[in-house]
Amino acid sequence: MDLKSREAYQKMIEEAYTKIPETGYKQVTTRFNPPTVRIFYQGKNKTVILNFGEITEYLNRDPNILRKFLTLELAAPASPSNDRLILHTRVDDITLQNTINYFIKRYVKCPVCGGYDTKLEKVRRNLMLKCEICGAESPVPPIK
Ligand SMILES: [Zn+2]
DSSP, X not given: OOHHHHHHHHHHHHHHHHHSOHHHHHHHHXXXXXXXXXXXXXXTTEEEETTHHHHHHHHTOOHHHHHHHHHHHHTSOEEEETTEEEESSOOOXXXXXXXXXXXXXXXXXXXXXXXXXXEEEEETTEEEEEETTTOOEEEEOOOO
């Protein structure tokens, strides 16, 4: 590339950058900040997640998948109740938050680019994490 065309190229790049709308930058830098789990205890052996619906909505995940995951990880049955989830065990909020964070790390966060704009899809009998940002498709362990 000679000097003249290099200058022209540089100019073209600079112009292109100035034309990117402000919102384009905002989307890229959007922070991933899921709601903190809020609970209360019902009787001795039940833990109710008050904002279960809010969390699954934020994560863009089927509430059933997170329910099954919690059931497995906490080794306790869980029943949905509107936007809440009733866990049939007593679990403190830190343990619960850590378990949800673990779910996010495994089933929400893209292992390739680290983005959170993903979808969970069943492909044949496998569970795949599809990234909307980089396009990666990563197999994830099944939740039975
Ligand atoms: Zn990605």
